[in-house]
Amino acid sequence: MTLQCASCDQRSSWSSQPNIGPYAAGNILLSAGILFAGASSGKVLQVLNSIGVVTHVKRTFFNHQELILQPAIKKVWEEQQRTHLTMLQVEGQPLVLGGDGRADSPGHSAKFGTYTTMELVANVVLDLQVVQSNECLGSYHMEMEGLKRMVELLISWDLDVGVLVTDRHRQIAKWICENMPNTRHCYDIWHVAKSIGKKLKAIVKHKDCEDLKPWVQSIINHLYWAAVSTPPGEGELLVAKWKSVERHIQNIHKDHGDLFPICTHGQLQQQKKWLKQSSRSAVKLEEVVNNKSLLKDIAMLSGEHQTSKVEAFHSLIIQFAPKMYVFSYIGMLCRNLLAGLHWNENSSRPIATTQAGAERYAVRYPKYKAGGHVVKKIATEPTYRYVDDLIREVVAGCRQTPDERTPLSVTVDVPPFLCDELEKPDKEEAIAKHRSRFGKCEMPSR
Ligand SMILES: [Zn+2]
Structure with a gap:
């Protein structure tokens, strides 16, 4: 078997060998490929076997995983994590x-x-x-x-x-x-906006509150604007901006209060109908906007x-x-x-480009847009250099002596199984009870 190193284009010398340490190269590399792709060993082996490719069995995969592959993953992750933490420490x-x-x-x-x-x-x-x-x-x-x-x-x-x-x-x-x-x-912001959106959508279902419906998205947009336009740490100003929405949609754009006295938008070309003061929907909206718990959360957006x-x-x-x-x-x-x-x-990843060098975008129609569309950037294809690092660790692990190979269950604090806390019945007794109970049942005839 000959493998090509995806990132550096160098042929790995070990992959042309029949064995890596005591392991058959094809077997250990197949196990590594399955796990590192996040695949299921059962499915992949079944696919290969069904087209006549002879492979090792699932038990062998689990042995490889425990002794070689999992320690390799942990080592590569910890090295990367150490690099990130060190860099952040240096930046200070x-x-x-x-x-x-x-x-x-x-x-x-x-x-x-x-x-x-x-x-x-x-x-x-x-x-x-x-x-x-x-x-x-x-x-x-x-x-x-x-x-x-x-x-x-x-x-x-x-x-x-x-x-x-x-x-x-x-x-x-x-x-x-x-x-x-x-x-x-x-x-x-999204989590708070979602909760407000739910409340508003419930209100517009009430009798005499339909006039709020065209404003629901505008109120959510206002929340985003209030958060994004307010400097960090100025929670009170953020809340004042948020609260102004209630007056704005009643066509009142000034005298909102000391912190945010006047709307910052220019001349409006209003298409939507303003809400009437003291109308049922205005009263219900006021309850949502001024909810004490919500205002506390908005101050922290x-x-x-x-x-x-x-x-x-x-x-x-x-x-x-x-x-x-x-x-x-x-x-x-x-x-x-x-x-x-x-x-x-x-x-x-950077945005993908066409052969002519133009940036690539896709237009999607997600269900939540109810017929509307969104434009998304198309990113370049993902890369897998980390798999090269993992394979290098796998090869090093295979070449260790049996005493040096340590499964993670030895080095990681593994919590006890959930079922360890349960009272377990005698297996034979449980089976006999099960058979006597279900043996009496007749299968329904068709
Ligand atoms: Zn306004």
């Missing part, structure tokens, strides 16, 4: 971070949670913490646990968090307020940085750890780290 600037948790399954009974910390200026995944639900008080607390571990890591590197942008998570906001006094905690990239990264994790498969703790950790390596290499 307070960090601008986005953080968010992701559950491995929908609902409130997820087994694993991943807390992602992204450095938003460089668009780099700085840290990934995988938390199993029995390491904390349950699925709901996994995000918090991940955040605490991330903060511990940054403290150990003597790094200061200047800004942390998150979604609206009350428990996390309280913890940051109490434990990170030098950090400005901000909320992502981030105008400059958002968590949309963190959410895009969480979508990428699905490619490496699909929610339909069950993974062990280490399996989940390593597939998350692979997603991190892929993101860090590909998140800032």
Whole structure:
């Protein structure tokens, strides 16, 4: 077998050998290819076998994964993470971070949670913490646990968090307020806008409130404008700008208050009907706009940085750890780290160009636009240099002595299985009970 190194175009000398250490080169490289692409070993081996290609069995894949591949992933990730943290340490600037948790399954009974910390200026995944639900008080607390571990890591590197942008998570906001006094905690606009949008859409369904319908999108746009146009740390001004929307759509554009007395728009060419003062919709809108809890959150909106990239990264994790498969703790950790390596290499890809050098765009018609369209940049194809680094580590791992090869279960604190906490019945007894119960049932005839 001869492989071409994708990034540097140098033929790897080891790949022409029949064996790498005690491992058959074709077998270990096939296992590596499957895992590093985020694929399923069962499916890939089945595809190859079904067209007559003889491969090793699934058990061998899992042996390769445990002894060689997973340690390689962890090593390459840690080296990259160390490089990023060292660079940030040298720069000496307070960090601008986005953080968010992701559950491995929908609902409130997820087994694993991943807390992602992204450095938003460089668009780099700085840290990934995988938390199993029995390491904390349950699925709901996994995000918090991940955040605490991330903060511990940054403290150990003597790094200061200047800004942390998150979604609206009350428990996390309280913890940051109490434990990170030098950090400005901000909320992502989209999450707040989504919640306001839901409330407004509920109002327009009420009788006599249809006149608010044409204004819903304008009110959301106003929230974005208020956040983006306000300097960081001026929460009160941001709130004053937000509140002015209520008067604006009643055709009142001045005397809003001391902080933001007058609308900043010029002459209006109004197409929409103004809301009438004291009308039912105006009263209901007033309740939404001046909701105390909402105003507190609006004061914390981030105008400059958002968590949309963190959410895009969480979508990428699905490619490496699909929610339909069950993974062990280490399996989940390593597939998350692979997603991190892929993101860090590909998140800032330039826009693709035609042969004539023109930038390429695509027009899409997403369902949420209800017939409308969006224009998106087409990025250049992703690259996989990180796979070359991983393969190099795999080769080095194969050439180690058996004593030197250490599975991650030895070096990583693996939490106990969730089922360890359960009272287990005697297997034979349980099977006998099952058979006696279901043996009596007759299958329905068709
Ligand atoms: Zn106005």
